[in-house]
Amino acid sequence: MVGSKRRSGSRRAIRYLLALALLLVMVYPYLYMVLSSFADWTQIDKQLLPTKFTTKSYEWLFSGGEAGVTRPWLNAFLNSVVVSAASTALMMLFGIMVAYALSKLNFFGRHAINNFVLFHMFFPAIILLVPTFLIIQRAGLYDTYLGLIVPKAVSLWAIFMYTNFFKAVPSTFIEAAKLDGASDLKIMFRIMLPMSKSITTVIFLFLLMERWTELLWDMIAVKSDSMLTLNVLLSQMFGPYGSYPGPLYAASTILTLPIIVLFLIFSKKFQEGMQFSLK
Amino acid sequence: MKKRVPMVLSVALMAGLLSACSTGQGGQTGSEGGGESSDGVTTIEFWAAPNPTQQAFWQEMADAYEAQNGKVKINVSAIKESPTSEASIQAALAAKSAPTMSENINRGFAAQLASSQALVPLDTLEGFDEIVQGRSMTQTIEPWTFADGHQYVLPIYSNPMLFGWRLDIIRDLGYSEPPQTYGEILELTKKLKAKHGDKKYLWAKPDLADPTAWKRWFDFYMLYDAASGGNKFIEGDAFTGDEKAGVEVLSFVDDLRKEKGLLARQVTDPFENGTGVFTDVGPWTFTTWAEKYPNLKYNETYALTMPPVPDGMDPADSKTFADTKGLVVYASATKEQQAAAIDFIQWVYGDANNDAAWFEKTNLPPARDDLSTNESFQAVLDKSPQLKPYAENVPNAVPPMDNAKYNDLQTIIGTEAFNKVVKGEIAPAEGWAAMKAALEKALD
C-alpha cells in the first residue's frame, strides 16, 4: 500500500514537470517577443534568451530613428481599441437581442430564421469579401471607422451561442417576470443577461480577440495612415523596418499584451463559461 | 452589485462606439471634402513614398510652402503598402478617394494609370514648362515622354543602382579591390567558401528566390543591363531581349549557385552582418547604416561598383538599372487642387537648394541635368563621398520598361527563369527560352 502511494506520488511529480515543460514551450514565443523587444540590438534574433536589455526599441518606435519620421503607432493602437470595442459591443448586443427572439419569442418565421443562421454560419464567407468591400465603398464608408465596424457588427456565432444558452433557461422565469409587468427589454437585460454571465465572458473574449487580430478586412477597408489598426500597421512595417526587428518586437508587444492582460482578468469566469458552453 | 458589472461594461463600450462613429465621419469629411472650403483654402492630399526620409522631406516642404501661402493646405501622408504601394493607389482610385498627387511612381505603373485615364497630362497644366526649365531637367525628362506625346510623370530622382562589396572580408582573401568580371567573381567565391564554409556567401538575399515583380530590378536587370550594354529588354509591346547576354547572366547566377555562393533565405541584413560579401546597394541604405552599422565605412569596409560584366567585356562599359520614380497629379482632383499642386511643385523645384536638401536627406540623386555641375550639390557630395559613384553613373543607367503590364512581365522573369536558376531547377539556356516564350505570350 505504502509503496503504491509513493509510486503514484512520483508519477504525479513527473506529470507536473511534463505539464510545466510543455507550458513553457507553448508560452516561449511570447517570452521571446517581450525579451527581444527589450533586448540590446546586437542580441535580437541572435540569442534565444537575450541577456542585455535596453528600452531603445521602444524609443526608436516612437521617435522614428535617424529619419525622425514616426509611424502613427499610438494612433493605430487607439484605432484598434475603438474599432474592437465598438464591434464587440455591437456583436454582443445584437447577439443577445436576436438570440432572445429566436429562443424565447414565439413568432412566425422563427424556425426558418433559426435554420438559416446555422446555414449562414457554415457558409464559406470568402465569396462575400469583394462585394462587401464594394458595398462599404458605395455607402461612402471606405476609410472610416464605420467601414471597419459595420460589416463586423453581427456575429453569427454569438447569436448561435446565446440562442442555445437562452433555450436552456426555463420559460417559467420569463412568465413570472411578465406577470410582474416586466418588459421584454427588461427581461433580456435584467434576467437573461445576468444569468448568462459566464457564457457572456466567453463570447466577449472570443469576439474581442478575433476583432483585435483581424488583418484581411482592416487592410482593405482603409487607406489613410490615421485609420490603420495596430495589427495592420505592424503588418505593413515588416518591409520598411526590415533592418529594425527590435522596434517590430516592441510594437508586437504593445499589440499582444493588452489582450492577454484582459484575458487573465476574466480568466476565472472564462473557464466557468467554457465548461458550460461545451455541455 | 456584482451583477451590474456586465451592464457597466457594455455601457462603457457603447460610449466608445458613439465616439467612434462621430470621429469616423469627421475624418471622412476631412479627407474627402478636399478642394475649396468656405474660407477659400484649397486642401491637397500628397502621398509620399512609404520611406521615412522621403516622407520627412515632403512634410518639411509642405510646412514651408504653407507658411508662405495661406490659401493652400497640404496634407502629407505615406502611401500604404498593402500589399504594395501601387495596389493601395489603385484601391484608392477605385474607391474614388485618390489623393491630389503622389510620388513614388515608376514608368510602368504610370503607363498603367495613364491608360485608365487616372492621371493628368502634366504638360497641359499651366506652369509645367517653367518647372522643367527652372529645374534644368529638359534632357532628363525627355525619355519619360509617353507614346501619346504627353508627360504624365515628373521624375524626382534617378538612381543608378550599384553593387556593394565587403572590402574587409575580400581583403582577407587577398583582394585589394573588388573583382569586376564573372570569372574573377567565381574565383573569389571559391576562395570565400574554402575559407568560411557555410558562414559566408557571395550574395545572400532572400529576394533572389522571390518572384515579386519589382525585385527583378535589383538583381536580374542590374546584371542584364551590364551584360547587354543597356539593351531595353522590352520596348513598347515587343520583346527585344539580347539572348546571348541573358543566358550569360543566368549562367553566371547558375555558376554561383553551384559554388554555393548564393543564399536565398530569410536572414536579417546579410551584407551588413557579413553573411554575404556582395549585394545590390541603393543610396537609401546609407541612413540605416549610419544609425545601425557605423562599422560600415566607405572605401574602408565596403566599396561600390557598377555591375560585373561577362568575361571578355570591358568593365568600364558596364551599364546598370536606373531606379527612377516621379510625381503624378491625379485626374480625380479638382481644378483648384491641380493648380495648387503645380504651384507647390514649382515652388519646391524653383530652388536648387530644395533638391540639395532632398539629396542630402534621402541620398537619392535628383533627376536633373546639372547634378555634377551645379554647386548646390557639390557640398552634399563632399560630405557623403559614397554618393559620388551614383552621381557619376546617372548617364549609364537604363530606366525600367514603360509597359502597362510590367508587373506581370517582370513576374515572369522570376518565375520562369531567374528564381528557378537561383534554386537550380532549370538550366540557364532553357530558363531563358521558357521566359522568352512566356513573355511573348503575355505581350501578345
Next chain:
Amino acid sequence: MDQRNNKLGWLFASPYLIYSLLFFFIPLIWSIFLSVTDWDLIAPTFNVVGFENFLEALRSPSVHAAFWNTYKFMMIFVPLVTALAIGVAVLVHGLPRFKGLFLIGFFLPYLSSGVVSALIVKGLLSYTSPVNEFLRGIGLDINWLGSPLSALFVVGLILAWKFTGYYALILTSGLESIDKEVYEAAAIDGVKDGQRFWRITLPLLYPSLYTTLILGFGVTFGIFTEVYQLTGGGPGNATNTWQMEIFKQAFSNMQVGYASAVALLASVATFISIFAIRKILEIWGKRNGWV
C-alpha cells in the same frame, strides 16, 4: 404565437435580418454577377465575358495550388493539433491541483495575432538565428520557408501552436464528463492500462473530439494572415491558399471579376469538403459505436 410576439420577434431579430440582407444576400448575388464580368474595380462599365473567368481559373496553377494546399495544410495541421490537444488534455486532466491555471496558460497562444507569430517565426528561423546555427552544427541545413514542404510545415506548426490550448480546453471538459466509475468498472473487467485510452477514453471523448475536429478542419479553409505575412503564398505557389489567391487577384491585380469566379469555386470546394468531412466523422463514430 400572438400578434404581439410576432411584431416583437421580428423587431428583435431585425439586426440580423438587415445584416444578412446587406452582407449576405446582396454580396452573394453581386459576387455571382461579377464572376461573369472582367471588371477591374475602376472601369465605369461591366463587360460580361461569360464563363471565361471560370475557365481561366480552372487552368490557373495558382488556383490548383490553393485547392490542393488546403488539403495539405489539413494533413499537417489537423493530426498535429489533435494529438497535441489530446496530449495536453489528458496530461492536465490527471493533475489534482492547478488544473485551471495550466489550462489558462495553454490557452494563451490562441490570443496571438498571426502577424506577431509570423514576426517571431521569421526571427527564430532566420539563417543566422541560434536555431539554425545549432541545426547546421549537427549537419542539418534546412531552408525553412524556401522549400515547399517545410514552408507548409512551418505554417501548420504556427496554427497548431495557436489552437492547441483552445482545443485542449474543449477536450478537458469532455474528459471531466467521463465518470471515474467507468474506469473502475473497466479495471474490474480486465481492461489493461495500455488499452484504456483506445477502449474507453476515446469513445467517451468522441463528442468533444468531433467538435475540435470540425473546428480544426474549418481553420484550414480560412488560412490567410500567417501565409500573407510569412511566405506570400510561396515558394512558387507552395503555400498559396484560397483567401490569399482571392486577395491577390482582387486587391493586388485588380481583377475583381476573375477573383469573384475564384471565390465562387472556393466556396463550392469548401462547402463540399466540410459536408464530406462531417459525414465521414459521423460514419466513423457510428461504425465504432460511439454515437
